Amino acid sequence: MLTQQTQEKLNWMRLTVMSKEFRRQSEDVGNSQLTFDERFGMLVDAEWTARQNKHLERLFQKAGMRQHACLEDLDYSYDRGLKRETIQQLSTCAWIRDGHNLLVTGPAGTGKSYVACALGNCACRQQLKVRYHRVNRLLTDLAIARGDGSYNKTMKELKKTQLLILDDWGMAPLDATAGRDLLEVIEDRCQERSTVIVSQLPVAKWHPLFADVTVGDAVLDRLIHDAHRIHLAGESMRLLRSRKGGARDDMTE
Numbered sequence: 402m403l404t405q406q407t408q409e410k411l412n413w414m415r416l417t418v419m420s421k422e423f424r425r426q427s428e429d430v431g432n433s434q435l436t437f438d439e440r441f442g443m444l445v446d447a448e449w450t451a452r453q454n455k456h457l458e459r460l461f462q463k464a465g466m467r468q469h470a471c472l473e474d475l476d477y478s479y480d481r482g483l484k485r486e487t488i489q490q491l492s493t494c495a496w497i498r499d500g501h502n503l504l505v506t507g508p509a510g511t512g513k514s515y516v517a518c519a520l521g522n523c524a525c526r527q528q529l530k531v532r533y534h535r536v537n538r539l540l541t542d543l544a545i546a547r548g549d550g551s552y553n554k555t556m557k558e559l560k561k562t563q564l565l566i567l568d569d570w571g572m573a574p575l576d577a578t579a580g581r582d583l584l585e586v587i588e589d590r591c592q593e594r595s596t597v598i599v600s601q602l603p604v605a606k607w608h609p610l611f612a613d614v615t616v617g618d619a620v621l622d623r624l625i626h627d628a629h630r631i632h633l634a635g636e637s638m639r640l641l642r643s644r645k646g647g648a649r650d651d652m653t654e
Contacts, residue, residue: 422447457525464531467568470519481511481635491520491629494527497564497595502624505599507633513599516631517566520597524564532559533566536583537573543582560589570600571610580616591623598624603632 404427411420422444426432432440472492477485490496496503503520505513521531534542546552559565565586575583590596600607604625611617 416448418451419444419448456528460525460528460530461522464521464525464533466518466521466531466533466566467514467535468518469522470515471522472519475516475519476512479635481633482507483512483516483631483633487629487631488516492523494524494529496629497524497529500590500593500595502595502628503597503631504604504625504628505597505631505633506603507601508635509601511633511635513601513633514568516633517568517597517599521564521566529563530561531564531566532562533568535569536567536571537569539567539586540575540579540582543586544578556585556589559586560594562594564595564597565590566597566599568599570598571602571607575611575617577613577616580611580613580620584616584620587620587623596624604630 404424408420408424411417411423426440426443435443472488475483475488477483491503503517505517507513518533521533524531543552543555546555587596602610607621608614608617611620
């Protein structure tokens with residue numbers, strides 16, 4: 402009876418995993434040899450692990466990354482300029498905590514988005530808040546937010562995000578309004594939060610994207626200064642793998 406009452410109290414307090422673990426321990430005669438501290442530690446560990454897993458799941462969901470990517474699946478067998486030591490350094494996420502940026506460039510199909518999403522996945526696993534956006538869609542969302550009055554709220558959310566991944570950078574020219582919106586996003590994050598830019602265009606060709614030259618200067622100055630860089634080269638990973646008759650996850654853009 403006492404065991405059931407304890408379970409009911411745990412469930413009422415929404416400690417459901419701890420309640421299940423308590424019941425499991427009560428039904429396992431082998432646990433009678435454990436000390437109180439050991440059994441209580443097992444209860445706490447079960448609840449803590451479940452909550453950590455739920456928190457991690459929420460981080461992944463809110464990140465909204467384009468691909469389910471992980472660093473362990475990165476393919477170094479092709480000569481595309483992807484260096485294992487660089488990825489190992491970035492996997493510590495120290496650059497994110499220091500507010501540094503990362504620029505990932507290269508032709509279509511070389512795995513840029515996969516690398517960026519894998520680093521985003523790694524950041525989530527280290528309890529960091531990540532958001533993934535395609536640039537054109539983000540600019541559309543900001544335009545809509547300005548119209549419905551949620552612009553400031555949206556900007557605050559972007560500012561709080563510890564790692565912001567902006568994919569498909571440079572797919573279309575940026576008019577004056579779009580350029581100013583990007584400047585607002587980048588300015589809020591400058592030297593405090595990290596931004597990953599993923600682009601088919603080399604950095605040298607980014608400036609002509611901006612209709613307003615002054616805004617372009619300001620955005621690029623804040624993005625490029627002290628940024629880490631990964632430049633991927635070579636043929637499309639899709640084409641290379643089709644020749645080998647194999648397929649892996651990191652063969653998209």
